[in-house]
Amino acid sequence: MTAHKDDRTASAFARARAQGRAALSIFITGGDPTPAHTGAVLDALVEGGADLIELGMPFTDPMADGPAIQAANLRALSAGTKTTDILAIATAFRTRHPDVPLILMGYANPMIRRGADWFAQAIKAAGVDGVICVDIPTEEDDELGPALRAAGVHFIRLATPTTDAARLPAVLQGSGGFLYYVSVAGITGKQQAAQASIEAAVAHLKSGTDLPIAVGFGVRTPEQAAAIGKVADGVVVGSAIVDLIGRYGADAPPHVKDYVASLRAALEQKELAR
Amino acid sequence: MTDISNAPNSLRTQPDERGHFGQFGGRYVAETLMPLILDLEKEYRKAKADPEFQREFDYLLRHYVGRPNPLYYAQRLTEELGGAKIYLKREELNHTGAHKINNCIGQILLAKRMGKTRIIAETGAGQHGVATATVAALFNIPCTIFMGALDVERQQPNVFRMKLLGAEVRAVESGARTLKDAMNEALRDWVANVHDTFYIIGTAAGPHPYPELVRDFQSVIGRETREQIMEAEGRLPDMLIAAVGGGSNAIGMFHPFLDDKEVELVGVEAAGYGLESGQHAASLAGGFPGILHGNKTYLLQDEDGQIAEAHSISAGLDYPGIGPEHSWLHEIGRARYEPITDDEALASFQHLCRLEGIIPALESSHALAAVEKIAPTLGKDRIIVVNLSGRGDKDIFTVAKALGVEI
Numbered sequence: 055m056t057a058h059k060d061d062r063t064a065s066a067f068a069r070a071r072a073q074g075r076a077a078l079s080i081f082i083t084g085g086d087p088t089p090a091h092t093g094a095v096l097d098a099l100v101e102g103g104a105d106l107i108e109l110g111m112p113f114t115d116p117m118a119d120g121p122a123i124q125a126a127n128l129r130a131l132s133a134g135t136k137t138t139d140i141l142a143i144a145t146a147f148r149t150r151h152p153d154v155p156l157i158l159m160g161y162a163n164p165m166i167r168r169g170a171d172w173f174a175q176a177i178k179a180a181g182v183d184g185v186i187c188v189d190i191p192t193e194e195d196d197e198l199g200p201a202l203r204a205a206g207v208h209f210i211r212l213a214t215p216t217t218d219a220a221r222l223p224a225v226l227q228g229s230g231g232f233l234y235y236v237s238v239a240g241i242t243g244k245q246q247a248a249q250a251s252i253e254a255a256v257a258h259l260k261s262g263t264d265l266p267i268a269v270g271f272g273v274r275t276p277e278q279a280a281a282i283g284k285v286a287d288g289v290v291v292g293s294a295i296v297d298l299i300g301r302y303g304a305d306a307p308p309h310v311k312d313y314v315a316s317l318r319a320a321l322e323q324k325e326l327a328r
Numbered sequence: 329m330t331d332i333s334n335a336p337n338s339l340r341t342q343p344d345e346r347g348h349f350g351q352f353g354g355r356y357v358a359e360t361l362m363p364l365i366l367d368l369e370k371e372y373r374k375a376k377a378d379p380e381f382q383r384e385f386d387y388l389l390r391h392y393v394g395r396p397n398p399l400y401y402a403q404r405l406t407e408e409l410g411g412a413k414i415y416l417k418r419e420e421l422n423h424t425g426a427h428k429i430n431n432c433i434g435q436i437l438l439a440k441r442m443g444k445t446r447i448i449a450e451t452g453a454g455q456h457g458v459a460t461a462t463v464a465a466l467f468n469i470p471c472t473i474f475m476g477a478l479d480v481e482r483q484q485p486n487v488f489r490m491k492l493l494g495a496e497v498r499a500v501e502s503g504a505r506t507l508k509d510a511m512n513e514a515l516r517d518w519v520a521n522v523h524d525t526f527y528i529i530g531t532a533a534g535p536h537p538y539p540e541l542v543r544d545f546q547s548v549i550g551r552e553t554r555e556q557i558m559e560a561e562g563r564l565p566d567m568l569i570a571a572v573g574g575g576s577n578a579i580g581m582f583h584p585f586l587d588d589k590e591v592e593l594v595g596v597e598a599a600g601y602g603l604e605s606g607q608h609a610a611s612l613a614g615g616f617p618g619i620l621h622g623n624k625t626y627l628l629q630d631e632d633g634q635i636a637e638a639h640s641i642s643a644g645l646d647y648p649g650i651g652p653e654h655s656w657l658h659e660i661g662r663a664r665y666e667p668i669t670d671d672e673a674l675a676s677f678q679h680l681c682r683l684e685g686i687i688p689a690l691e692s693s694h695a696l697a698a699v700e701k702i703a704p705t706l707g708k709d710r711i712i713v714v715n716l717s718g719r720g721d722k723d724i725f726t727v728a729k730a731l732g733v734e735i
């Protein structure tokens with residue numbers, strides 16, 4: 055896939071690659087700790103050096119998430135976060151940061167509630183570049199995929215340690231933006247995968263697609279990020295940042311910015327890895 | 329399990345090859361689980377066609393579960409209501425006291441076939457947990473049951489039963505700490521242990537092929553009912569009534585009758601404090617189609633797709649969703665679904681105790697309350713079969729509390 059000037063996602067990966075490093079993607083939950091505070095957290099991510107942002111749409115039943123992100127979902131929902139708040143947060147972010155790709159990540163039900171077309175058009179208008187939906191596998195693409203593609207929003211698919219070679223082409227069908235490799239068979243924020251298994255998996259995925267490969271789930275520290283950054287096009291960190299928001303609440307932005315900066319520095323100083 | 333109809337317009341050939349019942353059902357799971365449920369489907373197809381699997385299933389249902397259980401003519405209840413003739417399908421006489429065991433026998437046989445060495449399950453009241461712990465003991469496979477922490481407090485006798493049977497009971501502290509959260513946690517465990525773990529889902533819901541295979545295992549209820557009513561009355565019943573939580577006892581009874589258009593099918597949803605109160609578990613009456621726990625179906629939810637907490641006095645009906653085949657039967661009008669409140673179910677619970685000497689489960693009491701409303705409106709020549717899905721021993725504490733009695 056060639057970087058297109060209108061495709062913020064492709065451009066972000068291309069920029070990082072040109073600098074000889076992996077792109078840094080950071081996940082936070084929208085509305086955490088409150089909708090009003092999310093903008094400042096997002097700004098801190100960008101200032102710290104995040105190349106892409108994954109904004110979680112809070113859901114009452116985050117089945118693929120560990121305790122840290124479950125708690126973030128609860129905080130956001132307790133603060134009254136609505137779908138309109140997520141759209142407003144995205145719209146404001148896009149105004150402040152015209153070039154940083156913004157990906158919505160979450161579960162199917164909040165995305166399809168008003169209809170897939172409504173959702174695709176609303177998020178496109180809000181400046182969202184892509185969607186990661188945990189519980190719409192390729193077999194159920196009809197539910198959301200056609201609407202996203204028609205609106206020009208990437209449907210970013212997940213590959214996992216259980217996605218074998220026979221299945222990979224199906225997973226890639228209709229996917230765009232990048233391929234998200236879930237490095238552990240499990241939930242977010244728990245165990246971390248062995249470096250060797252990640253290297254083998256990324257090599258296998260690369261043989262099947264030209265899309266950038268980003269690796270996430272269980273990546274917490276700058277050291278881990280640096281090691282994974284050597285083999286992948288992107289590294290995704292979520293729970294470690296979400297934990298900081300849980301701990302510091304409205305005062306989280308400077309802490310978040312520092313931590314993101316440490317991750318970014320680790321990706322830039324490749325010789326520090328290992 | 330083998331009687332798939334080939335009739336061109338049959339309603340009994342669902343789901344389609346992608347696991348959809350009309351717009352409902354499907355496989356809305358994380359990619360990690362996808363290869364596993366595809367594998368499960370393949371293995372289930374093979375098992376279904378394997379006479380040895382059938383034989384073992386039938387053998388255990390007969391000699392371990394105690395099937396066939398009776399179809400009992402409830403004469404005093406019939407006379408009291410003064411209308412249609414009422415038969416009770418006595419699922420409460422099964423080993424472990426409910427229909428849940430039928431499904432657990434089928435699924436543990438699948439687990440064994442697939443070489444899985446660990447069993448997990450979710451439970452609300454503990455009935456499915458007890459049935460799962462029972463078959464896990466029988467097959468000597470370690471078993472972990474996920475149960476909301478609030479339900480663990482409310483259902484101590486069943487928690488102790490599961491432990492006696494050798495299961496580990498894990499109290500789930502997330503969310504509202506009830507059945508929905510137990511299911512979330514079971515899915516989280518499964519995704520992290522796909523290589524060796526079999527998830528025994530307790531109702532006709534979840535990702536394909538679960539709604540289909542649970543229905544097939546539970547269809548023994550309807551097949552027996554058909555034979556028994558033919559023997560007793562020489563004809564099919566006019567109506568079947570069953571309580572609907574996720575919908576396994578109801579679909580098990582309905583499915584063999586789907587193509588008999590003259591047989592009315594009535595599912596009973598828990599209306600809790602009343603539909604207007606907003607505190608109920610009636611997904612069809614008060615919900616909208618959505619996606620949760622691997623399937624598309626009617627769900628209690630708000631305008632943003634956030635899932636609502638259900639309420640019912642009956643823990644087994646206290647779930648904000650319903651199996652996808654019921655959503656489909658509702659939408660095409662083949663079955664109708666009636667709401668029954670906590671108070672109505674409590675009254676019918678007591679009536680059956682006094683009239684027939686049977687203590688029914690609170691879940692089943694919802695079906696009984698519906699028959700109390702419907703039977704008097706029908707002539708004495710009409711026949712209704714009610715699924716008495718479970719016995720009520722587990723509920724005596726809840727009922728005593730609701731009646732203000734200290735025990």
Ligand SMILES: Cc1ncc(COP(=O)(O)O)c(C=O)c1O
Nearest residue numbers: 531573574575576577644691718
């Ligand atoms: C006795 C009994 N009946 C009915 C139900 C509801 O489940 P389903 O709708 O799957 O039959 C339960 C669930 O625990 C139960 O224990």
